[in-house]
Amino acid sequence: MSEEIIIAGFGGQGVLTMGEILANSGIMEDKEVSWMPSYGPEMRGGTANVNVIISDERISSPILNTFDTAIILNQQSMDKFEEAVKPGGMLIYDGNGITRHPERRDINIYRVDAAAEAAKMENKRVFNMIVLGGYLKVKPLVKMENVVKGLKESLPERHHAMLPINEEAIKRGLEIVQTVHEVEK
């Protein structure tokens, strides 16, 4: 098993944290993991993305050009990374602010309206956990108990009171994810 993921959106959406939680969850299951962020001036107020790899084997390159999964959280990232999904791979996105929806028909496309759901929950900070829930519904790569452990590991202790609401957000994501297009098997 090897899953090569890109998570891309705006700085502040919790892109890097979502990647960290996935990586930590992978460690809980004895997987090899890598987390490689874009870093530099473009991060300040601009776009942010991170490559995460979870694998049974030693990870070669932590930096990738094509992905099994793209988790897309804004239009710029859609424009940049829709093409980077491997044929037969998966793209999951939040519809908020998306004006050009994904067009490819050789990949599996899912939508999770996490921004709208976070507004309903009256807590926009759990946005990324709703997205994560949506992703895990489609690819149950790691067990939910290990995601919760990963979350605990990634969240600074002073925020541990927030663990239950984050767990709740992951569950919401599991429920609201919709299939847009699936490749015929």
Add this chain to the structure above:
Amino acid sequence: MKKELKLMKGNEAIGEAAIRAGADAYFGYPITPQSEILEYLMAEKPHERTGMVVLQAESEVAAINMVYGGAACGRKIITSSSSPGISLKQEGLSYIAGSELPCLVVNVVRGGPGLGTIQPSQSDYFQACKGGGHGDYRLIVLAPSSVQEMYDFVKLGFDLAFKYRNPAMILTDGALGQMMEKVWLEEQQPRMNEFPEWATTGKKPGKERTVVTSLDLDSAMQEKFNQKLQEKYRELEAKEVRYEAIDCDDAEYLLVAYGTSSRICQKSVQLAREKGIKLGLLRPITLYPFPKKEIGEMCGRLKGILSVEMSAGQMVEDVRLSVDGKVKVDHFGRMGGIIPSAEEIVNALEQKIIGG
């Protein structure tokens, strides 16, 4: 304490490793992409954990001279910076090597020359391996390729530095500094409480005073000292070469790469083998001493070697010296903070070596 497993950034791993290796002090000055080393150490308050001192100096020049002072007292001292800051430290490094003192210097390389870019690069190979400061000296240069090795090589670097009384350098880059991987953390090692006889720990009755200097105005004596240094470097070359060979047993072609590029090259080896090209990878772990003999012995069975670096071609000179003209050697690299893709490297191999 049991071994601990943690997800860490390369820079943080270096900070934690310094504490656990029993370092006495870190002196440094912030610069991207390695500021997390200083930040991590400040946040960890190692003075409470082991008594280790962490100090932000007023400049890189001040920091390396604090290292010089601490090392002269026989203490385990570490400093870190990125390319432009490492240039500033070169005078101090030459003095430390000339005084035969151990210390550990971390260079988290960014693209140059000048202020360059904050993105990763490998263009400081010449500076690290061929002597960035003046005089006939060498650094022991270690090139990690994973966050685990970033951690492990702190202890290894200190051990080699003390064994050979010579400064050691971890030569890494912004990609390894910023990325997270899992790291096995070793148990805390106590700080030293006994110091080597060359250390300036105060004159005791009946003992000659200890002098640490890199100055000898008597040319005959200075030459003798230089010969002694050279003997040390020959010993390093004979005993301390480290490398990793991946898929080399049946290889017809070879990539040579270190650090971040060696990770990309592992993927290139997979891609090339899917195409039926018998490709291997030799990853030098010590850049000085360079695995010259090992590459030289291997080259008889090879049709060509591509040296892959994020530079204009620096290590490729050592690869050429290793094979002594017996096999075709070329270089492929990207500069300015751009990391080549695995596919690009396979294309370069096909064009420059297989088809060329």
